[in-house]
Amino acid sequence: MTTAWPGFDNERFADAATVMKALGDPVRLRLLSEVAAHPGGEACVCDISGPFDLSQSTISHHLKVLREAGLVTSERRSTWVYYRINASVLQQLSGFLEDLSAVQGESRSCEDWQ
Template structure:
């Protein structure tokens, strides 16, 4: 793999430092099984929106722990939130998920021929 050129975002180069930082924050948030399940629970609700009260029953976790995980998802840009009276409703940010999928898709696209830095000898 190290000898193959990756085409990322159509530039013919790897990710920029800023893009790598933003993408890694999203992937890190998704890398936790609880957060991945929470995102799945929100997405599975009608309209792609769920109140904390709707999804917390599926987990053997305290409310503060669930709120922490939802905060991490929100800070990574994967969900948006809206307070309605005493409840907070979460919605999946499909644009953020689509962007992460695009980066992973670009990483999976190998272009050009394999090259080596070694001098033939």
């Protein structure tokens, strides 16, 4: 299925959905914020688990979801894994939402979708 709007294809929709699904959990949104705000722009679970009433393993699971969606990158150092925001994925999502907003209200006929 193709779309009638230039710049939108199934892959772009799927990529945006993956990122939005990862961001659809309040804990993951807070974790993303904690990592971004941490000095040096990176943090390990031990650095950011304080504000959460969750185990380190649960926080690690949420960070794994963010990593799999491309929202954070990770680097193992000794026994700890450090996470850093992947700004390019956030910029891609922002661009997707801006493009989607730009087509709001544009009229399309059924023939445009065939």
